[in-house]
Each structure stands twice: as C-alpha cells, then as structure tokens.
Amino acid sequence: MTAQLETAPHSTAFGALYAQVQQFYAHQMQLLDSAASQRWADTFTEDAVFDVPTLAEPVRGRPGLVAANRGAAARLAEAGERHRHFMGMFDVVERPDGALDVRSYTTVYASVIGGVSRVHRVCVCEDVLVRGADGRLLVATRKVTRDDLG
Amino acid sequence: MTAQLETAPHSTAFGALYAQVQQFYAHQMQLLDSAASQRWADTFTEDAVFDVPTLAEPVRGRPGLVAANRGAAARLAEAGERHRHFMGMFDVVERPDGALDVRSYTTVYASVIGGVSRVHRVCVCEDVLVRGADGRLLVATRKVTRDDLG
Amino acid sequence: MTAQLETAPHSTAFGALYAQVQQFYAHQMQLLDSAASQRWADTFTEDAVFDVPTLAEPVRGRPGLVAANRGAAARLAEAGERHRHFMGMFDVVERPDGALDVRSYTTVYASVIGGVSRVHRVCVCEDVLVRGADGRLLVATRKVTRDDLG
Numbered sequence: 001m002t003a004q005l006e007t008a009p010h011s012t013a014f015g016a017l018y019a020q021v022q023q024f025y026a027h028q029m030q031l032l033d034s035a036a037s038q039r040w041a042d043t044f045t046e047d048a049v050f051d052v053p054t055l056a057e058p059v060r061g062r063p064g065l066v067a068a069n070r071g072a073a074a075r076l077a078e079a080g081e082r083h084r085h086f087m088g089m090f091d092v093v094e095r096p097d098g099a100l101d102v103r104s105y106t107t108v109y110a111s112v113i114g115g116v117s118r119v120h121r122v123c124v125c126e127d128v129l130v131r132g133a134d135g136r137l138l139v140a141t142r143k144v145t146r147d148d149l150g
Numbered sequence: 151m152t153a154q155l156e157t158a159p160h161s162t163a164f165g166a167l168y169a170q171v172q173q174f175y176a177h178q179m180q181l182l183d184s185a186a187s188q189r190w191a192d193t194f195t196e197d198a199v200f201d202v203p204t205l206a207e208p209v210r211g212r213p214g215l216v217a218a219n220r221g222a223a224a225r226l227a228e229a230g231e232r233h234r235h236f237m238g239m240f241d242v243v244e245r246p247d248g249a250l251d252v253r254s255y256t257t258v259y260a261s262v263i264g265g266v267s268r269v270h271r272v273c274v275c276e277d278v279l280v281r282g283a284d285g286r287l288l289v290a291t292r293k294v295t296r297d298d299l300g
Numbered sequence: 301m302t303a304q305l306e307t308a309p310h311s312t313a314f315g316a317l318y319a320q321v322q323q324f325y326a327h328q329m330q331l332l333d334s335a336a337s338q339r340w341a342d343t344f345t346e347d348a349v350f351d352v353p354t355l356a357e358p359v360r361g362r363p364g365l366v367a368a369n370r371g372a373a374a375r376l377a378e379a380g381e382r383h384r385h386f387m388g389m390f391d392v393v394e395r396p397d398g399a400l401d402v403r404s405y406t407t408v409y410a411s412v413i414g415g416v417s418r419v420h421r422v423c424v425c426e427d428v429l430v431r432g433a434d435g436r437l438l439v440a441t442r443k444v445t446r447d448d449l450g
Contacts, residue, residue: 012162012312018319019168026239030253082297084272086255088238088388089326103330105386107409109257109272111297117272122384122409122417147382147411162312169318176389180403232447234422236405238388259407259422261447267422 021092021102021129024137029085035073041065044139045130052144053123083120084109099140100129106144122147171242171252171279174287179235185223191215194289195280202294203273233270234259249290250279256294272297321392321402321429324437329385335373341365344439345430352444353423383420384409399440400429406444422447 024043031040041062044050050065051058059068076083089105103126110120126143174193181190191212194200200215201208209218226233239255253276260270276293324343331340341362344350350365351358359368376383389405403426410420426443 012165012316014323015169015312015316015319016162016165018323019165019315022172022240022322023164023168023242026241026254029239030241082272084255084297086238086257088386089329090322091326091330092323104326105384107257107386107407109269109297111272113298113300115298117269117298119269119409119417119419122382122411147384147409148413148415148417150413162315165319166312166315169315172322172390173314173318173392176391176404179389180391232422234405234447236388236407257407259419259447261422263448263450265448267419267448269419 017094017100018090018092020137021090021100024129025087025090025104028139029087032069033082033084035069037066037069037073038062040069043137044142045132048139049141050139051142053146053149080113082111082113084111087125098131100127100137102127102129167244167250168240168242170287171240171250174279175237175240175254178289179237182219183232183234185219187216187219187223188212190219193287194292195282198289199291200289201292203296203299230263232261232263234261237275248281250277250287252277252279317394317400318390318392320437321390321400324429325387325390325404328439329387332369333382333384335369337366337369337373338362340369343437344442345432348439349441350439351442353446353449380413382411382413384411387425398431400427400437402427402429 028040028043031043044062044065047061048065049058049060050068054072055068059065072083085106085108087104087106091103093101095101103124106121106123106125107119108121108123109117111117124145124147126145127139128141129137130140132138178190178193181193194212194215197211198215199208199210200218204222205218209215222233235256235258237254237256241253243251245251253274256271256273256275257269258271258273259267261267274295274297276295278290279287280290282288328340328343331343344362344365347361348365349358349360350368354372355368359365372383385406385408387404387406391403393401395401403424406421406423406425407419408421408423409417411417424445424447426445428440429437430440432438
C-alpha cells in the first residue's frame, strides 16, 4: 500500500496498467464461469499456487486448476445452478520488479435455474500477478478468504 | 477474445479506451435507473437492437427504448421498489473497424422502499458499441441473458 | 454530466484520471472495511462533510470520521458480522478547477461469521473529490442515499 514510483496513480502509465489489470480479471472470471477450464488455467503461471476456501488444500499448477474448475462445473450442473464471480475494488500496487500486488473483493452470485438468484459468497482476493514471456499478466499466487468464515 | 492490434491491453490507448467504456456504462446505467428515458435511449444508435429477457421481443430504435424505460419505471413506482443495474467485469475487444465487443456482467438489485434490498437478477450483457458522428460511444446491439433462465 | 474539456472521455488524460479514481475508491473502501480508521479518515479533507444515512447528522472533519468508523467496527464485532462496501459505476466529471464530481453506486454486503452472506444496503454515493498538497485525491464532501429509504 505504498506509492508506486514508475506508475504513480495519476500517470498515464498507471492508467494503462490499471485498465490491463481490470481487463485481465474480467476475461479470467468469464473463462472460470464458462467452464473454459484449460483457458482459465492458462491465466495462471505454470507453478501457480491457488489457495481458496472451497479446496481442502492449495492447488499448485495448471493441471490441478483444470481439475478444480471441471469439478466445480460438474457439481453446479448437477445442482441446476449457475455461479458468477463478480470482482471489483482492485487495489493495485506495483513492485520494483514489475510484479503486482492486487487486493480486491469478489462477490459470488448463485442462481437456481428456474428459481431465484442470491449472494452466495463475499470474498477478499489477494493475488500476485507477474508477466509471461509475451508480456501477458498471469496469476502467480492467489489467496482467497471468505467473510463468512471465522 | 483475440488480441487487439491497435490497442493491446498494456498500451495507453487501451487504457484510454477501457476507461471510456467504463464511464459510458456508468453514465448509461445511471440514466436508466433514474428513468431519464430519452437521454438513456440516446446512448443507443438510431436503429439499435435491444434484446433482453424482460421484453417479449427485441426492441429496435429509440422510441421503443423510451417506452420500455417509462413502462419499467411506472411498474417500479407502483410496486414501491427501486432497481439498480450494477455492471462490471467488462471484457472489451476492439474490432479492426473500431467497433467494440463488450461482454460483461450485470447484477440488478431491488429495494423495497421501507423494506429490504436483495439481488433481483444476475445477467450477462453482450454489446456491440460503435461511435456516433461526434465520437461518442453508442450501443448498436445489446443481448442480455439471465442466469436463472434455462 | 456535461462533457469535460481537458479530459474528454477518449483521451489518455481521462484514462489516467479514471484509473486514479477507481484506485482511490478501492483503497479507501478497503481501509474502511479493515477498520483502519485513521488511515481511512486521512482520505478525506480536514474539513470534509460526510453525510450518510447511518449517522443521525453529518460528520465534519477527520476526528469525527475516525470515531464513526471505530463505532461501526465495534458494533459489527459485537454482532459477529463483516461488512464489505463494493462500489462501482463511477460517473466522473471534472470541473474546470480540477475538482471531480463522482456519482457512483455502492452495495454493502453483510456476512454472519459462521452463517450466510446477504445484500445489506444498496446506495448511491455523490462525492466531490479535490487534491491535497501532494496531488493525492481526497473526499471533500460525501452524500450517500439508500435505495430502501423513502
């Protein structure tokens, strides 16, 4: 939560970075909710650590992410529900090496198909984003906490 | 969902575009929720196609949009409720001709005046945005789907 | 809601400004929800006016803001709940003197620790932002209205 040097919040560089971060998350969450499992997993680094309350222990690496996404999609289909991950409130801090600390909020909505929609979870998401060889953003680590857990 | 050439996500041009898109939707939805019906309709092209689950068939053109917004406002007033359209997660892809494909999420909140607030609908919004003669963004087509419908 | 001259919505200057505004609110709301009371209060001007429905009358100045935030945090702890302020839909208009009129939406989520999460409040937030001596954004006035109130 310290000030950035290269990308101070009133610079055009920060504007470009902040837009890129928002676009990254929009695309990533839409892949998640569409069960585009492999493409979703490809938005993480090869050895990413994914630590979320719905998993008994952290997942490391893309094959585990693909399996987690497929499992969640299968359970939702069986339950006749759809989930949407709606992120926002991105607090973005750039490190000297260009990695990004991003702390944000995620609301997960659940809709019963043929029924009602509701708030399912309210979460805080703490990511470290890095850049791949082609300059794309990738999640290196993700830690999600749920407001309803102690 | 392919990469942009002119406005790659890490460019200042994409930063400017992404901010403009967000500002456009913020303003447009606030007009909608305020029942500023004509000003809201003017954020669409003259021959825009507006396809949403609450309407029996798609509306084409601004007079139909004005009527739809006035009808919705009247029904809400009668029911003693307020609705808010909260959009986010904008996945923005620029076409070679400058038109924008924007896929995003919308949560509609309903509040009973003197009562409680709740999630009313969770939707996916697929727009094509184009530019008017003055460079302003306008919705050319809008297709909304609801998570609770089959 | 009139057009900006210096920072038209398709300019890189507006892109930089819009990102800064979003980053400001993300950081400010995370301070609020974390009960970082003094740091939260420091995102307002010395003589800021803070007018929200949960307070019997408007608060003026940082000591009152600190007290309000501490009081809210204590009541939440006693109730065993967490609140999250999720803002979005920022309609940003720059005045000729550089002050910003920002009208946006805020959803407040409440989670019972060990229980369920729900929509608590749906609000409209009307701020005037100004710049401190170091160029940072600060809230000069905030007026919040709740959709469930008449």
